[in-house]
Amino acid sequence: MDSGAHSPGSSEGPFGRNDSTGNYGMRAPSEQDIVAGNVLLAVENVSLAFGGVKAVAGVSFDIRKGEIRAIIGPNGAGKTSMLNVINGFYHPQQGRITFKGKPRAAMRPYEAALGGIARTFQNVALFKGMTALDNIMAGRTLKMRRGFFWQLLRFGPALAEEIEQRRRVEEIIDFLKIQHIRKVQVGKLPYGLQKRVELGRALAMEPDLLLLDEPMAGMNLEEKEDMSRFILDVNAHYGTTIALIEHDMGVVMDLSDRVLVLDHGVKIADGTPAEVQADQAVIDAYLGVSH
């Protein structure tokens, strides 16, 4: 699962061993940093265009192991495009992506899933005809080892596996407090709960990197608080690295360790929430000074 990269040793400094170059900058991950496994995903100079429209232009950033990384920016900044690049829906025309220390070739979404990347979608993409339970079980697809024919026979190892998978799914259902809607067709659920089921499906994949596209869009305050708690809990208990897109600044500042700011497909700031908040370019982008 870990693809050879070992986890950072506790004796090492926060930015890994020093070597001859000695420049472990806060913003720019070095090759060694990536190899050492501190950086889970590194995006280098990635550009993505649709016809003549540049969605992402030369963006570089990294996601470190165990952090909550926010990607923010005004509408059309290229945030979702960035997530789609990471999870393989889009293939960038330019740039390099290194995941778990390995440069990654253009991959399909299911290969990304196989590699440990799970995600949720901006406009909830659940399997609407299926129950909440089945939706979350679908997230276990890759964890099922027994072949179809074993499944067909429904005894022995296959049955044991089905039970084991089911147990894990029930844990997630308990964790997200959605026991009462397990058997409900998700199409019938209110939006906030759908978002929660979608998070459950992503968690069922036991991902190394969890991508959340506006997990709190369209939620009321209470739902937002619940969702924030779930995100923090996932990060704390399972150590899952999380990258999220969110518009609610309060939420972003509370949750995230570091914030990447995009505007018109270009990176305009990258740093801690406090740094980003004080950045003039960010303020301009949000208040629309440039117009």
Next chain:
Amino acid sequence: MLGPVLETLIGGLMTGVLYSLVALGFVLIFKASGVFNFAQGAMVLFAALSFARLSEFMPLVIAFAFSVLIMIALAYAIEFLVLRHLVNQEGIILFMATLGIAYFLEGFGQAVWGSDIYKIALGLPTDPIFILESVFPGGLLIDPAELIAAIICAVMVLVLAVFFQVTRVGRALRAVADDHQAAQSVGIPLNQIWLMVWAVSGLVALVAGMMWGAKLGVQFSLSLIALKALPVLILGGFTSIPGAIVGGLIIGAGEKLAEVLLGPVLIRTFDLAGGGIENWFAYVLALVFLLFRPQGLFGERIIERV
């Protein structure tokens, strides 16, 4: 009176099983991609043509094996050349693609295999069987060829139903049909799923083509049999394998009974020229169903909040 009616009913049910088999081909692809595969009929024709021509100069079993390979190769080609490029597109675009595939296959099949009427001789017994001779005068006539075809189809339908309902392939299929993107994001390989259902549909088309071909001869009109599957699907529900089975039986038995029972009444009452009820009865039944139960007998009713 009861004797002939029962005889008609049995004949109708056996035809119905054949309808079920054709409908099943549609259901599989619809479940996996949410698309009505217009090319199913063309696939039936293509498969039947392949088998008929191959069986002219090789034993039936080998001809069958080759035909299976041809249908799998066809599934590969369709996935590789067409479907792969249409991931995440609207259903109507996929539908148009199947329309294109349908006409291409019809033409291509005839270009490769010829456009005459070919016979498929499966060597099934032809002497009629009479059952229940003690109950009805003269007994009930059953065509053994039809009976064997019906049994083969029934077995095939059951095996597929179990395979897709019980295994987790079923869950993956439903997931893919509901949302391409989401299915991919949880690690369901869309292309492999599509490849699989098209290959299985091809196989179903082959068996259906062989059975119908043995009955009617392999000719262009075989591709129109697919149209009979439409009312079956509306009755049973596009996403339901049991629906395809029950729908096929109802349509098969219904149209035969209507012809025999309703026909004479209509002719007498309205002084019509009569006949041909069999040709439209299924569609009227489907229309009535659409009005009262649009999702079909077993279809999923998806209530969506907006």
